[in-house]
Every structure is written in structure tokens, then in C-alpha cells.
Amino acid sequence: MMLCKWEKLPEEMQTEEVRKYYDILKKNQGSLIFKRVFDIVMSFLMLVIISPLFLILAIAIKIDSKGPVFYRQVRVTQYGKKYRIHKFRSMVQNADKGSQVTVKGDNRVTKVGSFIRKCRLDEICQLTDILCGTMTFVSTRPEVPKYVDQYTSDMLATMLLPAGVTSEASIYYKDEAELLNAAEDTDKTYMEVVLPGKMYYNLQAIEHFSFWHDIKVMFMTVFAVLGKEYKGDYMAAAENEKVKETVL
Numbered sequence: 001m002m003l004c005k006w007e008k009l010p011e012e013m014q015t016e017e018v019r020k021y022y023d024i025l026k027k028n029q030g031s032l033i034f035k036r037v038f039d040i041v042m043s044f045l046m047l048v049i050i051s052p053l054f055l056i057l058a059i060a061i062k063i064d065s066k067g068p069v070f071y072r073q074v075r076v077t078q079y080g081k082k083y084r085i086h087k088f089r090s091m092v093q094n095a096d097k098g099s100q101v102t103v104k105g106d107n108r109v110t111k112v113g114s115f116i117r118k119c120r121l122d123e124i125c126q127l128t129d130i131l132c133g134t135m136t137f138v139s140t141r142p143e144v145p146k147y148v149d150q151y152t153s154d155m156l157a158t159m160l161l162p163a164g165v166t167s168e169a170s171i172y173y174k175d176e177a178e179l180l181n182a183a184e185d186t187d188k189t190y191m192e193v194v195l196p197g198k199m200y201y202n203l204q205a206i207e208h209f210s211f212w213h214d215i216k217v218m219f220m221t222v223f224a225v226l227g228k229e230y231k232g233d234y235m236a237a238a239e240n241e242k243v244k245e246t247v248l
Contacts, residue, residue: 001036001136002029003160010080013156021157021206031211038211039137043130050124057088057112057121064112067093070125075142077163080156083134085142088122089113106177120225126165138214139164140202150191158202166221168205169198172232174224201232 003025006014025032058069071089074082090113091106109117116122129135135142142163173179176194183189205213224230 001032001039001133001162003032004079013080013159015153015156017153018157018160021203022160024207025160025209028209031209034211035136035214036133038214039130039133042137043127046124047127047131053121054125057116060112061089061110065092065110071122074145075163076145076148076159077134077142078159078161080148080159081134082145083129085135086125086128088116088125090117090122120221123165130165134162136162136164138166138205138217140167140205141165141170141198147191147195154203155195155199157206158199160206166217167202168217168220168232169201171217171220171224171230172201173198 003022006019006022009018009022061069067089069089071087071091072084073087075085077083090110091108092110113122126135130137139161140158140163148159173194176190179194180186180189205217220228220230
């Protein structure tokens, strides 16, 4: 995984705000190479090992509700490139015609979908995206274009790396559906409250980027799925101030 030359970046990313993070990653080319090698080896091995689980989930999804097994939605990855993400379908067919965010108790989520979302099994088919290079194990979670279009100059720096399956932000905000549940306008609350918090952690991750930090986040993700609670400094402060004022 190599960074492209600065002048090859999309024009909207060639800003002073992005340059700060670009220079940090440029100094960590060794870690970026290890990161890509790890992605290829681990995604291939995991696809081979858990392929029987793919079949079980596919059957369960088809029995539970009408529609395709996989959910393919346009997301944005490295350098602003658009791609169609792979996810096991956890909602009713055509659910994405409504809000792009999910709240607690969302009636669009199927019975099987509720289980696989809780265990994050809907994400495992993204191993194919990792193997192809459109995603990586640890990085900023991919957003839909309509949210990316509203990114600030700082936020655009998160697209210096491919989109990730997990991140510290997604761990700290694993219960974001509950946070959005009471909001009158979920999209607005997501953009004005949740996304800035996530981006705080995503940008911090780039500032302190290293291959070994990625490994740490992967272990944190496993523990989070098993029930361990993590809370970052930004979210702890936000819960007592802006989040409560905006959502409640």
C-alpha cells in the first residue's frame, strides 16, 4: 500500500489541512507496506477458513426474508473513489430508499439481520473487498457519497487510506443507533453530532498511525463484539454536552 504522489491527489484533497496527514503517512511507508501484505495474507486465509459460515448465513438470510443475500451499496474509499461494498443483507429489500443511517429498533432490520449486525457478521464478506484492495482491515469506515460531499477539509484526509472494516471510531460509536434513536432528523444529527466525533478519532488514528496500532484496534474490535465497553475522550465529553443537547 503506497501513497500516490501529492500532485496526483484529487484537487479537493490538495489542501494544507490534508497535507499535514499526508506527510505523516509518507514517513510511515514501511508500515503501509506491512499493512497491505497483512491485508492480503489474512483476508485470503480467513476467506478459506470461514467459507462454510458464508453458506450458513446465505441460507439463513434467504429463509428469513425476500431479497438478495448480499447488499451492495455505493461507498467512497481511498482518494474519493466510489465502489460497491459487500455486506450480508441485514435489512428488508430496498431499505436504503429511506434514511442512510440505522436507529435502534429500526423496523427495516430483519430478524436474522438483527443478529448478524450485533455480531458484525454482516461485515465479514468485506474480506473480498480487502483482498481486492478497495478496503483494508483498519481505517475509517466507508461512507455513502452524500455524506462525503459534506466533509470538511480535515475530514478529506481520512481518504488518504482505503476505507476500513473497523476503526477506533466504530468501536467507540458501536451503539450509535441508540444515540440516533431519539433524534427527529437522524441524517442531520448524524452529520452534525455523530460524524464529527467519529472523524476526531479517525484523524487521531492517522496522526498516530502504525501497523502495530492497527493490530491493537483489531483486538479491541473482537473484545467489543464480545461485550467489552470502550469510551474515548471525545465521546465522554460529548455525552455530557453537545450530544445530549442535540439529541434529547
